[in-house]
Amino acid sequence: MFFPLLLLVCSVSTAELQVQSDNDILSHVRQTEGKVEEAESLTEQQTCTQDINAVLREMTALVAALKVEVQHLQKDNEAKQLAFSASLLASGQEYTGPFNTDITLIFRNVVTNIGNAYNPNTGLFIAPVRGVYHFDFHIYGGGSTTNPTSAVLVKNGEQICVSWTRQPAGGQKASNGVSLLLEIGDVVFLRMRANSRIYDNTDHHTTFSGHLLFTM
Numbered sequence: 039m040f041f042p043l044l045l046l047v048c049s050v051s052t053a054e055l056q057v058q059s060d061n062d063i064l065s066h067v068r069q070t071e072g073k074v075e076e077a078e079s080l081t082e083q084q085t086c087t088q089d090i091n092a093v094l095r096e097m098t099a100l101v102a103a104l105k106v107e108v109q110h111l112q113k114d115n116e117a118k119q120l121a122f123s124a125s126l127l128a129s130g131q132e133y134t135g136p137f138n139t140d141i142t143l144i145f146r147n148v149v150t151n152i153g154n155a156y157n158p159n160t161g162l163f164i165a166p167v168r169g170v171y172h173f174d175f176h177i178y179g180g181g182s183t184t185n186p187t188s189a190v191l192v193k194n195g196e197q198i199c200v201s202w203t204r205q206p207a208g209g210q211k212a213s214n215g216v217s218l219l220l221e222i223g224d225v226v227f228l229r230m231r232a233n234s235r236i237y238d239n240t241d242h243h244t245t246f247s248g249h250l251l252f253t254m
Contacts, residue, residue, distance in 0.1 A: 120171075121249035122156035122163065123149045131239030135230055136185045143189060143228040143236070145246045156248070162227045165220035169253040174215030175228055177236050178243035181207035188234040193218060193226050202231075211243065217251065 124145035126134065134143070144161035156163045165171065179187030186204035190197050191214065203212040218226070228246050230236055238244040 118167075118250060118253060120153035120155055120166065122151045122153075123245060123247040124151070124156065124158060125149065125242035126236065126238035126244040127240075129240070131237075133180075133235050133237050135235035136233045137230075139232050140190075140229050143230050143246070145228075145244075147242065162225050163248055165222060165224045165226070167250070167253050168221050170217055170219050170251045171226070171248055172215065172217045172251055173226060173246075173248040174213065175201060175246045176211060176213045176244060177201055178209065178211045179203075179235055179237050181205045181210055182235070185233055185235045187212055187236055188231045189236065190229045190231060191216060191226065192229050193220075194224055219254065
């Protein structure tokens with residue numbers, strides 16, 4: 039009688055232990071699942087943060103590239119704005135020449151000098167960009183049987199075109215103009231020929247002008 043009772047008690051205790059063990063396993067599984075879900079959520083947050091940082095970096099790089107492009111466009115636009123016009127004398131009235139040699143004419147009274155490519159101290163125009171430029175010049179003088187009114191447009195030391203006139207009396211004026219393809223650094227100026235004379239006063243009869251038509 040005692041032995042069967044003992045077996046019954048042992049069976050009940052074993053069942054209770056099995057139930058407890060199953061409960062512990064289930065609890066552990068649930069805890070593990072919770073940690074896995076938490077880890078997955080954290081991973082998703084980190085991935086999202088990384089994606090946002092990557093997008094921000096791309097946007098920052100794009101903005102920087104756009105700023106550089108805008109600066110280039112501004113510089114290119116500034117380079118395209120080139121024009122000058124000047125008359126021979128800054129004040130007073132007088133003849134220049136005649137001389138026994140050619141001289142460079144320096145047009146000191148600057149009317150317009152957008153881009154500052156013309157130098158009123160040297161009389162030289164120096165091309166800052168490659169392109170096609172147009173130049174024209176008008177020279178005035180008094181009549182003479184021996185001394186004409188004459189000037190030459192020169193590019194890098196090469197004669198391009200001439201303006202020349204001579205009559206025995208009265209005022210006289212000559213003009214010319216040309217379009218030139220210039221490289222960066224090319225020099226254009228006016229040269230008065232030997233034995234010529236040119237007049238100017240506050241009415242600004244004698245002028246030299248030029249402007250950029252388009253870049254190339």
